[in-house]
Amino acid sequence: MKYSTTLHTIIAVASLLILSYVQFFLLYNTYELKNDHYFFAEKSTITKEYLAAIRNDKVFPGGGAILDKYLIGHMQQLEELYNHDRAAFSRLGQQVCDSAFRDLRKANNLDSLLLAIMKRNGLDRKIRYASTIESVEIAFQRDRYIPLYQQNGSYPFIDPQIQTKAGIRIGGTLENLEANTMAQNLMVSSSMDHTYRISFSLYIDTYNRKQTILGQMMPTFLLSLLSVGGVVLLYFVTFRNWIKQKKLSEMKSDFINSITHEFHTPLSAIIVANRTMQNETIITNRESLLPLTEVVKRQAERLKTLIGQTLEITTMNKLSLQLEKRPVHHLLDELLLDYRLNATESNVTLTLQKNATRDVVLLDPFWFTTIILNIFDNAVKYNARENKEIVVTTFSDRRALHIAIADNGIGMTKEMRKHIFDKFYRGMSETRSRVKGLGLGLFYVNKAINSHRWKIDIRSVEGEGSVFTISIPYQNKNTSYEG
Incomplete structure (x- = not known):
C-alpha cells in the first residue's frame, strides 16, 4: 500500500503542477494580450489629434523652429569640419544637439496639448506620457545623411541625465517606455x-x-483558481475514499490473519486433549480423565468467546471488556496446565512462582488469557536453546499486582524494543526470519494492556532473554474501563 500510495501521490502532484503551469501560461498570455491592447481606443484618439497638431512641425508644436535654429544655423560650420576635422565635427555636432535638446525641454508644451485633447474628447482617465528623440542626422548633399545623435550611442558632450535607452527624453514622467505604451513614432x-x-x-x-x-482579468483568474481548487478537492475526496477502501481490504486480511493466529491455540489444545483421552490407560482412570475434560471445556469456551470477539480482533480500535474480580494465581495455574498440554516441544519448562500476597484483581478473563498465551508463544518461538525455560513470577506492592514472565530466548536489541508492539513487526534477525508468524501476537498484547489501563515493561538483553512485567493496579468498584 505504501508504494502504491506514494506513486499515486507523485502522479497526482505532477498532474497538478502541469495543470497549474498550463493555467498560468494561459493567464499570462491573456495578460499580455490585454496589455498590448490596453488603452487602445483612447490612445488612438490622442495619437490622431497629436499628429494633426504637429502636421508641419516636429516633436511638439513649435519644436521644428528650435531644431531649425540649431541644425540649419550650424550647417555650414558642421560641413567644413566634416570635410577637414572629423573629431571636431563630432564634438560640435554633439554640442549643437545638446543645445537643441535643452531648448526643446524648456519649450515643451505637450502637457497642455494632451490635456486639451483629453478635455476635447471627454477622456477622464489620468495619463502619463513621455516624448523622446531617437536620432538626429544631417545631410550636406541630398539623401546622404550623417548621424549627429543615435539612440544607445555614446555621447559625452550631451547631458547624460536626459539620455535613456529609449533616446533623449524631451518631456513627461512615464517610465515604461516599451512597445505597448508607444502611441506614435x-x-x-x-x-x-x-x-x-x-x-x-x-x-x-x-x-x-x-x-x-x-x-x-479577475473573473478569469477566479474561474481558473476555482477550477484548480475543484480538481484538488476532487482528488482529495477520491484519495480519501480510496484509502478507506484500502483500509477495509486490510481489515479483511487482518480478520483472516487474526482467526488463524487466535484460533490455533485452543484448537490445538482440544485436539491434543481429545487424543490423550482416547488412550486406553486414561479412559480407565477417572482422575486422569477429569482434568482433560476441564481443558476441553475451557478451550471450547475460549473458542466461543473468540467467535464473539472476531470483529473487535479485526478492527482492534476498541475492546469491550467484561471485567470480573478473579484470583490471578488460579488463572495462571489453569493457563500453565493448558499450555503444557498444548506444547508440541517437550523441552519447554514452565515454572510458576507465587510471591504476591494479594492476587485478586479486576480483569477480563478472555483478554488476560490472550495476553499471557501470546507472551508464552513468543518466548518459545524466539528461543534457539535446547532447553527452553519460562518462569512466571508474581509479586505485589501496596498499589499493584505484578506478573513477570522471563525467558531464556534470543532477546531483543534496543531498536526491536521500540517496535515490538507494532502490527506485523517481527524484527530483523536470522532466528526471527526462520520463525513462522504474522507479527500480531504482541500487537494484541499491547492493545489488551492499554484497554485495561495496565502497564507493561520490557527488559531484554540480546542473546540472553527477555522479561515482560505486567503491572495490574488494584481498583475500587467505581473504576470504569473503556477499550
Missing part, C-alpha cells in the same frame, strides 16, 4: 541639400495600468 526628413532628419516618439499610458488589467 515618426521620422521627418526632406529630400534636398543641407537639411536634417529626425526620429521621435510619443509614449502614453495611464497611472494604474497593471491594476486595471488585473482587475479586468
